[in-house]
Amino acid sequence: MTITSLLATPSELTDSSSSKSAIVLMTRIRLARNLAGKSFPGWAREPQRAEILEACREALMATAPMKRGASAAVSELTDLEKQMLVERHLISRELSGSAAGSGVVINKDQTVSVMINEEDHLRIQVLRAGFQLKKAWSVINALDSELEDRLDYAFSPQLGYLTACPTNLGTGLRASAMMHLPALVIAGQMEKVVRAVNQLGMVVRGLFGEGSDASGSIFQISNQTTLGESEEAIIKRLGSVLESIIEHELNARAKLMETDSAKLFDKIGRAYGILQNCHQLTSTEAMNLLSLLRLGIDLMVFPEDSRAIIDRLFIEAQPGHIQRTAKHDLESNQRDILRAERLRTEFATFAKPNFTINGQN
Template sequence: MTLEGLLDSPSELAADASAGSVSIVLMTRIRLARNLAATPFPGWARDEQREEAYQACCAALTAIPLMKRGLSVSVAELTELEKQILVERHLISRELSEAKRGAGVVISADQALSVMVNEEDHLRIQVLRGGFQLKKAWSAINELDSALEDHLNYAFSETRGYLTACPTNLGTGMRASAMMHLPALVITGQMEKVVRAVNQLGMVVRGLFGEGSEASGSIFQISNQTTLGESESGILKRLGSVLETIVEHESNARQRLLEAQASNLFDKIGRAYGILHNSHLLNSAEAMNLLSLIRLGVDLGHFPEAERARVDRLFMETQPGHLQHTQKGEIEPMQRDLLRASLLRTEFANVSAPDFSRA
């Protein structure tokens, strides 16, 4: 698979996730941190050691049937725009995009699996699944991890589990997370309370692109915070329980909005539709927030269910890197805002006005 072919194909985030999906959960992700035995962690390794580890990991990955038809590329081969697009698709981290020598990524053809090589750890294995699919995500990543372990000698301790560059990843080396759409909790001002409660349960809440990012479009990532002293199944069970509770809180908040502030909510959704239908200048954050309201409108039955896929696709296609990719090169922020508004006008010209009689 070529890089151009990957960039021109749909992201897993925009894929149909009808199997096992919940409207509030956009995507499930599981990540495993792994390192090679008797090899310095990437941050401590010399350039030649990083290069040796990179070659060994890539050779093992491309020998696995799951990854054979995918893309293997070093960070040095990527342009700044290509790196930005891969970050927007959650296929690489911002940290990997800033790496220099001896780092890269191997991505499956369907973009559901990606393995970063020489980020903070030698291997950051991750699987993405649309919707609420923790079990399927775990099954897929466990299969890939086991296949890799047949080719590579992992750094492992009988008392500490998998050894990692950061002590917080010791043990299972697993981070499981869900990307959740929580507009009602944001509108009703309850999100801060949810964040505090989640933190007390050993979980963490982050923005759309993980640590340090903003929660634009009312989209949040919820993940486990501890990996040592817990089994993979224990982490998944605890996270699943927390996610189900958040889904329940969001559903209740939506019901309360409909009961007590229906006119205000309909006004927000109607205004979002009007702006997307007619605007000529939109920045990324504003577009995400407007699309979030349209997606809420789909969930509440004011737009046809078929429009959900359009909104989820536009969440991705209106990101700065993706917009620039359509123009085959970098463009100035003002031009991006013009192009974003034009794209959204074109898309929403085919979307019927919200039907609030179905409330």
């Protein structure tokens, strides 16, 4: 399988059969690993980077989860393919712009992705739709163990797995969840939540990680500490924090419904109207409107079976995916027009809103 053919198929996050989780869109676990006796990618010369890339690709393609997957050097990918891989969270923005000797291996289901020669020799990640930390950990732990039998990892009895950045020392594990938190945003409570999460040793980022915006009221929450705790302890602690955030979001929704349902329904209704009638729409605008409709599904304004459509469009409304449908280069304003056309088509047959909920109207 090639990257081109892989991108032509749905991923776990774009497939209509994705998890129907109300608040947690996706869980991800990432492990940072390096090869013993080899310079970290930022210091390695091009011949050594190429040697490491080949060794890692060979080891990965021999593992059970990756045998029928796709593998490519970053230099072999087109700009559009790189952008789509970033939009599907299969590679980082840093890898997409990396130097020669970098690459990626992705399994056929697009649930396991391994970046080679990003900041570390290996960035192994497992993605799961919905709130599935334990399942993601089980998959990545098995793959990591299989790789460790094939590759000589850099490891210290005192410091654990050695990494290019000291903040990843120890387990090298980053567990995260992509959460949809529109009520906390509307109620102006996100800053308070971010401060509380930071005090618990977690970090909050935007849709595409560090330095990105929280388009569509979507935030990534992940652990900061990787040293001094076991992998299981990190995952358990993150799970507790996520459950607390879910509770705060649900409470914020209940309060908005109780005190200002008209304002909330107005936002949802306006979003629905724009998506049905828009003729030019940026990706940020699209994300924010889709976010309100997803909230409407949670509030039973729209039927539950509409959720998969919104979750798919969160990805397919991104610039790279819109560009791919055009089959030729587009300026940003042309993409905005094509995005609006695509969304008008999707929402022409979308369920009509029902604002009569629990006796409210």
